[in-house]
Amino acid sequence: MRELRLADDYQQARTAFRGAAEAAGAEMEAHPHPLQGPGGEDLAVDVAVVGNPAADAALLIVSGTHGVEGFTGSELQRRWLEVSARNCPDEVRVVLIHAFNPHGFAWVRRVNEDNVDLNRNFIDWAKPPPANDDYANLAPLLVPDSWDEDTQQETTTELLAFAEREGFEQLQHVVSSGQFSHPTGVFYGGTGPAWSHRWMRENASRLLSPARRVGVVDLHTGLGPSGHGELGSSARAKSSSFQRATTWWGDVRSIVDGDSVSATLTGEWLARFDDFVPDTEITGVGLEYGTVDIISVLQALRADAVLHAHGDPAAPEAAAIRAQVRAAFADDDPRWIAKVLLRFDEVIAAALTNLASDG
Numbered sequence: 434m435r436e437l438r439l440a441d442d443y444q445q446a447r448t449a450f451r452g453a454a455e456a457a458g459a460e461m462e463a464h465p466h467p468l469q470g471p472g473g474e475d476l477a478v479d480v481a482v483v484g485n486p487a488a489d490a491a492l493l494i495v496s497g498t499h500g501v502e503g504f505t506g507s508e509l510q511r512r513w514l515e516v517s518a519r520n521c522p523d524e525v526r527v528v529l530i531h532a533f534n535p536h537g538f539a540w541v542r543r544v545n546e547d548n549v550d551l552n553r554n555f556i557d558w559a560k561p562p563p564a565n566d567d568y569a570n571l572a573p574l575l576v577p578d579s580w581d582e583d584t585q586q587e588t589t590t591e592l593l594a595f596a597e598r599e600g601f602e603q604l605q606h607v608v609s610s611g612q613f614s615h616p617t618g619v620f621y622g623g624t625g626p627a628w629s630h631r632w633m634r635e636n637a638s639r640l641l642s643p644a645r646r647v648g649v650v651d652l653h654t655g656l657g658p659s660g661h662g663e664l665g666s667s668a669r670a671k672s673s674s675f676q677r678a679t680t681w682w683g684d685v686r687s688i689v690d691g692d693s694v695s696a697t698l699t700g701e702w703l704a705r706f707d708d709f710v711p712d713t714e715i716t717g718v719g720l721e722y723g724t725v726d727i728i729s730v731l732q733a734l735r736a737d738a739v740l741h742a743h744g745d746p747a748a749p750e751a752a753a754i755r756a757q758v759r760a761a762f763a764d765d766d767p768r769w770i771a772k773v774l775l776r777f778d779e780v781i782a783a784a785l786t787n788l789a790s791d792g
């Protein structure tokens with residue numbers, strides 16, 4: 434059995450995932466993305482399916498919704514294939530989606546090829562996007578024209594002064610709840626359904642059919658105490674979906690009712706998932722692992738946004754910023770990885786037990 438180790442890059446993660454899926458006898462699909470990674474490598478959403486194809490229940494495990502967060506998610510999926518796939522209960526099929534946002538993973542970004550945060554992109558595009566008027570005031574501070582020492586210093590001081598004045602929660606809300614007005618900004622929701630959004634809409638139902646009960650675990654990193662894995666639901670605390678989630682997993686926070694480590698937000702893919710797989714009972718959570726402190730995460734996201742708005746992401750200097758982003762969202766310390774894995778196993782075991790017995 435291979436020791437747990439986060440991949441150096443997307444290509445390595447993808448190869449390891451596909452190798453483990455093949456060894457586990459999984460059915461596999463690769464859905465090519467139209468663009469390439471920084472080394473000219475092909476990008477794809479890979480899917481591995483394990484277990485009884487006629488099962489009434491399915492568990493969907495997703496990595497890389499926020500590209501760079503796939504370093505951790507991919508390794509957890511790889512290990513599940515290697516160690517746990519053979520113990521998959523006969524009543525449940527397991528569908529693993531590797532690198533839901535492959536461009537972000539390869540370019541070591543949280544966002545996708547359009548600078549879009551996938552978890553702000555799943556709004557109802559038939560309506561005007563939600564307003565976030567306060568974002569405009571902070572936009573030039575968050576993503577200034579350059580990222581030299583002085584500019585970093587000045588803009589960061591001003592942002593911290595805003596937090597001092599209005600409260601840190603208000604800063605977090607304005608910055609990260611999602612915005613649709615500044616395409617080069619942070620937590621940008623886009624102008625329409627993103628490539629990955631359309632991919633999910635076109636494939637989810639087919640991949641999960643004929644299951645009528647579906648559990649979803651969407652893997653994230655970058656928020657909360659280091660190594661801690663919090664479960665967040667995009668369902669209202671009073672909904673049956675949320676109640677089921679707490680029955681399965683115990684402590685689950687409602688992201689829409691604003692009591693989780695995340696800011697209250699709109700446009701999460703899990704919030705729209707019911708529409709993609711109709712007549713199916715969905716019990717879904719995001720599993721969010723803490724890495725470093727929230728300021729370091731924000732600084733990494735700002736550096737990345739400035740690079741892609743005003744710099745050259747293909748230039749050699751960009752490597753330092755990619756390293757900064759990776760360090761903010763993935764931790765190579767074996768103790769961190771061990772903690773993350775323990776929590777993952779616990780969450781997946783609870784999901785499989787409930788899916789196998791609920792019918």
Ligand SMILES: [Zn+2]
Nearest residue numbers: 499502653654
């Ligand atoms: Zn995330």
